[in-house]
Structure formats: C-alpha cells, structure tokens
Amino acid sequence: MNLDKFVSLENIEMTFHTKSGAFTALKDVNINIKQGEFVSIIGHSGCGKSTVLNIIAGLYPASEGVALCADREISGPGPERAVVFQNHSLLPWLTVYENVMLAVDSVFAKTKTKAEKDDWVNYNLKLVHMDHAAHKRPNEISGGMKQRVGIARALAMQPKVLLMDEPFGALDALTRAHLQDELMKICAEINTTVVMVTHDVDEAVLLSDKIVMMTNGPAATVGEILPVRLERPRSRLALANDPEYLRCRQAVLTFLYDKHRKDDH
Amino acid sequence: MSQMQLKSFLMWLAPTLLGILFFILLWSGVSTATDGKIPTPAVTWTAGVELFSDPFYNNGPNDMGIGWNIMYSLGRVGLGFGLAALIGIPLGFWIGRSLFASRAFNPIISLLRPVSPLAWLPLGLLIFNSTHWAAIWVIFISSIWPMIINTAVGVSRVPSDYMNVAKVLRLSEWQIMTKIMIPAVLPYLLTGVRLAIGVAWLVIVAAEMLTGGIGIGFWVWDEWNNLNVAHILVAIIVIGLIGLMLEAALVWLAQRFSYGE
Ligand SMILES: Nc1ncnc2c1ncn2[C@@H]1O[C@H](COP(=O)(O)OP(=O)(O)OP(=O)(O)O)[C@@H](O)[C@H]1O
Ligand SMILES: [Mg+2]
Numbered sequence: 001m002n003l004d005k006f007v008s009l010e011n012i013e014m015t016f017h018t019k020s021g022a023f024t025a026l027k028d029v030n031i032n033i034k035q036g037e038f039v040s041i042i043g044h045s046g047c048g049k050s051t052v053l054n055i056i057a058g059l060y061p062a063s064e065g066v067a068l069c070a071d072r073e074i075s076g077p078g079p080e081r082a083v084v085f086q087n088h089s090l091l092p093w094l095t096v097y098e099n100v101m102l103a104v105d106s107v108f109a110k111t112k113t114k115a116e117k118d119d120w121v122n123y124n125l126k127l128v129h130m131d132h133a134a135h136k137r138p139n140e141i142s143g144g145m146k147q148r149v150g151i152a153r154a155l156a157m158q159p160k161v162l163l164m165d166e167p168f169g170a171l172d173a174l175t176r177a178h179l180q181d182e183l184m185k186i187c188a189e190i191n192t193t194v195v196m197v198t199h200d201v202d203e204a205v206l207l208s209d210k211i212v213m214m215t216n217g218p219a220a221t222v223g224e225i226l227p228v229r230l231e232r233p234r235s236r237l238a239l240a241n242d243p244e245y246l247r248c249r250q251a252v253l254t255f256l257y258d259k260h261r262k263d264d265h
Numbered sequence: 266m267s268q269m270q271l272k273s274f275l276m277w278l279a280p281t282l283l284g285i286l287f288f289i290l291l292w293s294g295v296s297t298a299t300d301g302k303i304p305t306p307a308v309t310w311t312a313g314v315e316l317f318s319d320p321f322y323n324n325g326p327n328d329m330g331i332g333w334n335i336m337y338s339l340g341r342v343g344l345g346f347g348l349a350a351l352i353g354i355p356l357g358f359w360i361g362r363s364l365f366a367s368r369a370f371n372p373i374i375s376l377l378r379p380v381s382p383l384a385w386l387p388l389g390l391l392i393f394n395s396t397h398w399a400a401i402w403v404i405f406i407s408s409i410w411p412m413i414i415n416t417a418v419g420v421s422r423v424p425s426d427y428m429n430v431a432k433v434l435r436l437s438e439w440q441i442m443t444k445i446m447i448p449a450v451l452p453y454l455l456t457g458v459r460l461a462i463g464v465a466w467l468v469i470v471a472a473e474m475l476t477g478g479i480g481i482g483f484w485v486w487d488e489w490n491n492l493n494v495a496h497i498l499v500a501i502i503v504i505g506l507i508g509l510m511l512e513a514a515l516v517w518l519a520q521r522f523s524y525g526e
Contacts, residue, residue: 059429077432089426092524093448102444106434139524157434 001071006035006193007056007161013064014051025051027219029065031212033161038187038194040204042252043214043223044262049197050086052214053165056195057083070160079107082159086166088146090138090153097134100124100153107157124156125149127186144175148182155186164196168203176200177236180207188233201256205248206236213255216262223260226251304495312495313502326479331500334484335507338473341397341480342465345404349461353412354454358446360413361420374413382407382468386475396476403472408461415460419453420446448524455519462515466508 014026025048033039041049054060055067058077067074069081077083082103090099100121108117125131128148133141138149147167154162167183168176180203187194198204204211208228215223228248230239239245289306296305304312320332359366385406389399423446431441473482481500488496 057433059432077429078435079433081433083429083433085426085429087426089424089430091427091430091445091448094444102436103434106436106440137524 003035005032007033008068011065012062015063024219037209039210040208041197041212047214047217048220079157080160082154082157084150084154084164084167088150103153124152128152162194201252309498313499334481337479338481345401349405349409353409357413357416361417378410400472404465407468408465411460412457415457419450423449451522459515
C-alpha cells in the first residue's frame with residue numbers, strides 16, 4: 001500500500017447539473033494524504049470544501065478524475081470513511097448510546113458479539129467523555145455534547161479515514177477550544193487519518209499536519225498546500241508565541257485575505 | 266396550586282364559562298322564537314339524560330339504544346379507516362421515496378381527492394351489494410387521501426443528513442425503514458391519521474343517513490322522521506363530543522411521538 005497516498009484525489013472535477021444549467025464547482029483538484037496525517041481544508045464559504053469532503057466520503061461521485069482510498073477507488077459511501085457531519089446528524093429518536101450502537105451494530109455485525117459491541121460503544125463514549133449521558137436523547141444535551149457523540153459514532157466505526165465537515169462550526173469559542181484539545185488527544189491515541197473542513201485559521205494551524213487552501217469558486221481548486229511543522233503534543237498556550245505557528249497562521253491569512261480575497265460577501 | 270397558576274386558570278375558566286353561557290342563552294332565544302319547535306336546553310338535557318340512562322337496550326334491529334348506534338358508527342369508521350391506513354400508509358411511503366411512483370400516482374390523487382366522499386356511495390352499493398360495506402367504503406375513500414399525502418410529504422422531508430448517515434453506515438433497506446424512515450415520518454403520518462379520522466367521523470353521519478341501518482347517522486334521520494328534535498340535538502352534541510375525543514386522543518399520541526432536534 002502506498003502510505004504517502006493513503007487518500008488521493010487526482011484531477012478531480014465536480015460539475016453539478018442544476019435547473020439553471022451545469023455548474024462546475026471543482027476543477028483539477030489534486031490532494032494526497034498520508035496515513036495517520038491530519039489534513040485541514042480551508043477556503044472561503046461556497047468554494048467547495050464540503051464537496052471535496054463528500055467526494056472522499058463517497059456521497060458525491062466525482063464527474064472527472066480518480067478518488068482513491070487505501071489504493072482502492074472510492075465508489076460509494078462506507079464505514080471505512082466515517083463522517084462527522086456539520087450539524088451532528090444524530091437521530092433524535094435514539095439515545096446517545098443507541099446512536100453509537102446503530103453504527104457499531106452495522107459495522108461489526110458479524111465480527112463482534114453482543115457484549116463486545118456494548119463494550120465498544122461504551123469505550124467510545126468514554127473517549128469523548130459522554131459516558132455519563134449515554135441514555136439521554138440528543139435534544140437533552142448541549143450542542144458541544146452532540147458534536148462529541150457525533151465524533152464517538154464516527155470513531156466507533158474504526159474508520160481508515162475520519163472525515164469532519166466543520167465539526168465545531170456551530171459551537172461557542174470555549175467549547176470549541178475544549179473539543180479541539182480533546183480531538184488532538186484522541187488522534188494521538190488512535191493515530192487515525194483525518195480530513196477536516198474548517199474556516200477557522202487557528203483551528204487549522206493548531207490541529208493539522210497539512211493545510212489545503214482552496215481558491216474561490218466556481219471551478220475552485222487547490223491554491224496552496226502548507227505543511228505545519230509543529231511538534232506534537234501541541235498546546236495552544238505554548239504555541240501562541242511560537243514563530244512557526246505564527247508563520248503558518250500568517251501564511252493562511254495571506255492566502256485567504258490577500259491572494260484570494262472574497263469581495264462579494 | 267400557586268397563585269400564578271390559579272390566576273391563569275381563572276383567566277381561562279371565566280371566558281370559557283361565559284362562552285358556554287352565551288351559547289345557551291342564544292339557544293334558549295332561538296327556542297322561544299320558534300315556539301319550542303327547537304327544544305330548550307333544559308328539555309334537551311332531560312332527553313339526553315333519559316337516552317343515556319339506558320344506552321344499550323336492544324329491542325330488535327329497528328330499536329336499539331343510542332349507545333349501540335354510536336358503537337356501530339365507530340365500528341364502521343374504525344374498519345374503513347383501518348383499511349385506508351393499511352393501504353394508504355405504505356402507498357404514501359412508496360410515493361415519497363420513488364419519483365416513479367410519485368409521478369404515477371400524483372395526478373390521480375389530485376383528481377380524486379376533491380371529490381365529495383358521498384359521491385362514492387353509489388359505487389360502493391353497486392360493488393358490495395351491502396349498505397354496511399358501502400358506508401365503510403365511503404369512509405375508506407375519504408380517509409385514505411390525507412394519509413397518503415401526509416406520509417408522502419413526511420418521507421420527502423426526511424433530512425438528507427439522516428439518509429447520508431444511513432449511506433455511510435451502509436444500512437440495509439429494512440434498517441433504513443425501521444431506524445430512520447418510520448420514526449422520521451411518524452409525526453407527519455400522525456397528522457395524516459388525525460385529519461383522516463376527522464373526515465371519517467364527519468362523513469359517517471352523512472353516509473349512514475343515506476344507507477340506513479344501525480348507526481348514529483341513521484338514528485338522527487329516524488328521529489327526524491319521528492319529529493323528535495330533542496333527540497337530534499342530543500345526537501349533535503354527542504357526535505361533537507366523540508369527534509373531540511378522537512382528535513384529543515390523536516393529538517396526545519402525536520405528542521408522544523414527536524422528538525425535539
Ligand atoms: N448538490 C449540489 N447541487 C448543486 N450545487 C451544489 C451542490 N452542492 C454544492 N453545490 C455548489 O457547489 C459550490 C461549493 O459548495 P460547497 O458546499 O462544497 O461549499 P463549501 O466550501 O463547503 O461552503 P461552506 O463553507 O459555506 O460550507 C457552491 O457554489 C454550491 O452552491
Ligand atoms: Mg460546507
């Protein structure tokens with residue numbers, strides 16, 4: 001297996017056929033992601049970040065080009081590419097436990113016994129510190145908690161790649177920082193490959209090994225790829241004055257607000 | 266009860282009682298103006314008490330207590346409504362999920378839905394050769410539309426995020442149905458059921474007036490032939506109360522199955 005191209009998008013083009021005609025959202029998108037790497041995709045609103053993520057997830061078939069994961073062509077969605085959706089998408093009629101169990105049940109239907117599945121659900125809920133609310137329904141817990149459960153559900157699938165679409169976008173700054181720190185810990189622990197869409201520059205620099213910066217649409221593409229060479233574990237306080245951190249932050253800001261400024265919003 | 270609650274209870278009670286009082290006064294006024302052709306509330310009350318002191322007497326098929334008549338009507342509604350649910354709900358799911366089915370059925374549904382349910386009665390008589398089943402047929406036809414339409418709308422409004430979850434998890438069609446579609450559609454479906462049972466209860470009275478036999482609708486017609494207007498007034502109130510109870514039961518059911526986000 002080619003570990004440097006664990007996930008790879010080659011010359012991806014995405015054209016949506018809408019009522020008002022064909023709309024090319026992405027063109028010539030090339031991204032390579034190593035196994036165990038944490039990659040952020042950043043860009044202005046509407047440029048096509050979610051579309052890129054959905055192509056990796058297999059929810060959208062690319063119009064042109066090849067999308068590969070673990071040397072196999074991505075031909076549809078599947079649990080090896082788990083998604084944390086922007087608005088958590090927990091099923092409101094199931095409890096926290098049942099939401100995670102739904103995933104565990106379908107992924108490990110044949111490979112785990114009932115007791116093992118139960119253990120595995122509880123293990124993942126503990127990982128995101130939600131074991132205390134296992135039997136609550138989504139409408140009984142806060143937004144941050146829902147997002148944790150969404151992450152637990154995705155992690156419980158033991159995915160090869162964890163895909164996250166602005167997972168903390170709807171949260172307040174404090175909760176967001178807290179969850180970012182926890183996500184870093186979890187990723188260090190299970191060493192999974194992560195692709196995260198964000199529009200928060202600090203979040204991208206803090207969490208990523210590599211930041212993919214996208215140009216504005218239509219026909220958006222990858223503008224620059226910035227490697228973030230910061231030691232792990234990272235601490236947001238220590239990094240605040242770190243020259244490499246500041247350099248990366250500056251580079252992303254320059255890309256977004258100088259080179260590819262968006263004027264119409 | 267706290268003072269606040271007591272206050273708001275009284276704020277509710279006072280206008281309600283006033284409304285009822287106004288209604289009774291109006292009724293008495295009409296009664297006086299018609300020289301008692303329309304019985305007074307008091308006379309109606311006495312008639313009602315008398316009717317309900319022995320609602321389940323049975324002197325042969327032409328003379329049964331009002332309780333039996335209500336039971337027969339409810340039975341027809343239940344049967345026609347149940348059959349409509351049995352066919353309408355799955356059909357609604359199909360129409361909601363499949364573009365083909367929605368294109369195939371929507372024009373027919375749009376054409377047939379506005380037709381007054383009673384227009385179907387002669388067809389029922391012709392096909393089933395039985396007034397009892399003809400009435401059930403009319404209930405079936407009138408309650409199937411709200412169920413199909415609301416179920417289909419519910420299915421088409423299942424958030425695409427939930428379906429994406431199902432795709433990522435590779436849920437089977439059965440799991441999609443039981444874990445996602447049915448719970449998500451249930452509130453819409455119950456709205457359909459509520460509308461349907463409302464229509465069914467409206468229609469049964471009219472249908473039975475035409476078909477005869479045992480049932481509250483024909484009972485009203487019978488009392489009209491006997492010129493027993495007090496009994497008709499009692500029947501009107503009872504029909505209203507039963508409609509209210511059916512509605513309340515379904516609202517309660519709907520609340521039990523609604524989930525906050
Ligand atoms: N299913 C679709 N059908 C038609 N057009 C679409 C579809 N999905 C996305 N688009 C269009 O593609 C472009 C990119 O959309 P996308 O959702 O990927 O942007 P984004 O970068 O995720 O934006 P945001 O930051 O607001 O979430 C937009 O112009 C959008 O209107
Ligand atoms: Mg998006």
